[in-house]
Amino acid sequence: MKYSYFLGCQVPARVNYCELAVRRxxxxxxxxxxxxxxxxxCGCYLRSVDFRVTLGLxxxxxxxxxxxxxxxxxxxxxxxSTLTETTxxxxxxxxxxxxxxxxxxxxxxxxxxxxKVKDIIQVFYDDYGLQKIKxxxxxxxKGLKVAVQYGCHLLRPSKSTKFDNPEAPHILDxxxxxxxxxxxxxxxxxxxxxxPSLPMNREMGMMLARNKFxxxxxAGADFMVTTCPSCQISFDILQPSIAKHYGEKYDLPVLYYPxxxxxxxxxxxKELGLHLNRVSTEPILRFIKEKRIEATA
Amino acid sequence: xxxxxxxxxxxxxxxxxxxxxxxxGKTVLxxxxxxxxxxxxxxxxxxxxxxxxVIKMVLLGMRDQAxxxxxxxxxxxxxxxxxxxxxxxELGRVMFALKNIAAKEKGVPEGxxxxxxxxxxxxxAMEITASREKERERLGLPKTLTDSKSIKSLxxxxxxxxxxxxxxxxKQ
Ligand code: SF4
Ligand code: SF4
Numbered sequence: 001m002k003y004s005y006f007l008g009c010q011v012p013a014r015v016n017y018c019e020l021a022v023r024r025x026x027x028x029x030x031x032x033x034x035x036x037x038x039x040x041x042c043g044c045y046l047r048s049v050d051f052r053v054t055l056g057l058x059x060x061x062x063x064x065x066x067x068x069x070x071x072x073x074x075x076x077x078x079x080x081s082t083l084t085e086t087t088x089x090x091x092x093x094x095x096x097x098x099x100x101x102x103x104x105x106x107x108x109x110x111x112x113x114x115x116k117v118k119d120i121i122q123v124f125y126d127d128y129g130l131q132k133i134k135x136x137x138x139x140x141x142k143g144l145k146v147a148v149q150y151g152c153h154l155l156r157p158s159k160s161t162k163f164d165n166p167e168a169p170h171i172l173d174x175x176x177x178x179x180x181x182x183x184x185x186x187x188x189x190x191x192x193x194x195x196p197s198l199p200m201n202r203e204m205g206m207m208l209a210r211n212k213f214x215x216x217x218x219a220g221a222d223f224m225v226t227t228c229p230s231c232q233i234s235f236d237i238l239q240p241s242i243a244k245h246y247g248e249k250y251d252l253p254v255l256y257y258p259x260x261x262x263x264x265x266x267x268x269x270k271e272l273g274l275h276l277n278r279v280s281t282e283p284i285l286r287f288i289k290e291k292r293i294e295a296t297a
Numbered sequence: 298x299x300x301x302x303x304x305x306x307x308x309x310x311x312x313x314x315x316x317x318x319x320x321x322g323k324t325v326l327x328x329x330x331x332x333x334x335x336x337x338x339x340x341x342x343x344x345x346x347x348x349x350x351v352i353k354m355v356l357l358g359m360r361d362q363a364x365x366x367x368x369x370x371x372x373x374x375x376x377x378x379x380x381x382x383x384x385x386x387e388l389g390r391v392m393f394a395l396k397n398i399a400a401k402e403k404g405v406p407e408g409x410x411x412x413x414x415x416x417x418x419x420x421x422a423m424e425i426t427a428s429r430e431k432e433r434e435r436l437g438l439p440k441t442l443t444d445s446k447s448i449k450s451l452x453x454x455x456x457x458x459x460x461x462x463x464x465x466x467x468k469q
Contacts, residue, residue: 048393192377
């Protein structure tokens with residue numbers, strides 16, 4: 001299994017541990033990722049400013065992947081919806097496609113529509129396969145409760161993202177439950193983490209994250225699992241400052257899914273960057289340690 | 298919505314058609330004002346202008362109010378509204394259409410201006426600081442190589458630099 005691999009802006013700027021976990025876990029599973037050379041911003045940040053700027057930047061990424069001739073794998077939900085929506089805009093509007101290809105031609109690039117865009121979660125679930133993933137799991141998290149966060153831009157707009165049932169998704173729940181941890185019901189599961197609102201109104205963005213912390217805790221979650229680097233920033237990197245802002249305490253560890261999968265495959269926590277998560281992942285590591293003692297006793 | 302008298306003479310009855318002609322706003326005319334979007338938007342409780350009211354402004358031709366309201370910029374782009382709209386109105390996208398017009402006419406807000414500059418200069422929306430690059434090295438992650446020159450020339454053709462510089466005040 002071989003893919004083009006595009007990192008996006010968010011990960012190297014804020015959450016290198018997401019990438020570390022993806023590289024280690026895919027390597028262990030025998031999934032090969034070839035870095036998409038020369039790629040930059042997918043354009044999502046500038047969609048509010050100018051539709052055509054986003055279209056141009058996103059098409060450039062798609063055209064670079066076309067050239068490499070492999071399906072394109074992403075880590076970031078924002079990149080995923082931007083690139084899947086752009087694919088639809090270009091498919092539905094032939095004049096946009098002509099205009100875009102004129103823009104890309106001087107760079108010796110062309111959007112052909114060949115490339116399939118996939119999130120890393122789809123690679124695990126669809127391409128590698130849930131059962132096969134399950135067969136790689138050697139460490140059980142039975143007894144732990146997880147609040148899963150899909151993130152908006154895998155699920156919506158579903159017409160373009162075509163990821164899962166947008167009202168009752170199960171892919172991430174299933175992937176979490178191969179570790180025997182329980183994916184719990186929690187009321188705000190499908191809601192936004194607030195990240196996209198932060199640049200214009202920090203308070204509003206933080207409000208959404210806070211609502212989610214409280215809902216997850218009320219539902220009895222031991223930790224959260226996300227699929228999205230932006231959610232990861234909102235929930236993990238910003239959790240201490242959100243807690244301080246509201247005078248509250250959440251202490252809710254937040255794992256990026258490949259980190260959990262790696263742990264379940266018996267990989268070392270440092271290989272998966274758990275020591276780099278902002279909110280201490282100690283409770284999860286302690287659980288593993290106690291289990292080990294139990295097993296040998 | 299704040300209470301004020303709406304005068305016929307201040308309305309732009311063609312505005313809804315202009316929005317409907319944009320790629321992002323083409324579904325706006327299908328709205329029946331049922332309010333489903335507002336009941337599902339995570340910001341409904343705190344916004345002065347609720348999601349369905351933004352659409353109503355467009356439909357009524359309240360052009361200035363629609364492109365001046367804070368809701369369009371605070372929208373988290375979560376697309377819950379669009380997903381659940383019984384009429385197929387892609388409200389989250391309509392918000393983008395309105396922001397594009399606001400950016401052109403009133404200037405790009407500071408937060409986005411910074412992202413724009415960053416992409417022009419580095420090819421990326423977020424700076425990778427030296428300490429982040431070092432962390433990557435320590436972790437054995439490859440160097441991030443961006444073809445910033447190609448991206449810059451593409452953005453030049455799309456006139457992003459000009460858009461970021463203009464402080465607005467021009468009518469479309
Ligand atoms: S849910 Fe759709 S039809 Fe109903 S008010 Fe909102 S945009 Fe209009
Ligand atoms: S996309 Fe914007 S308007 Fe629609 S539900 Fe989300 S925050 Fe509200």
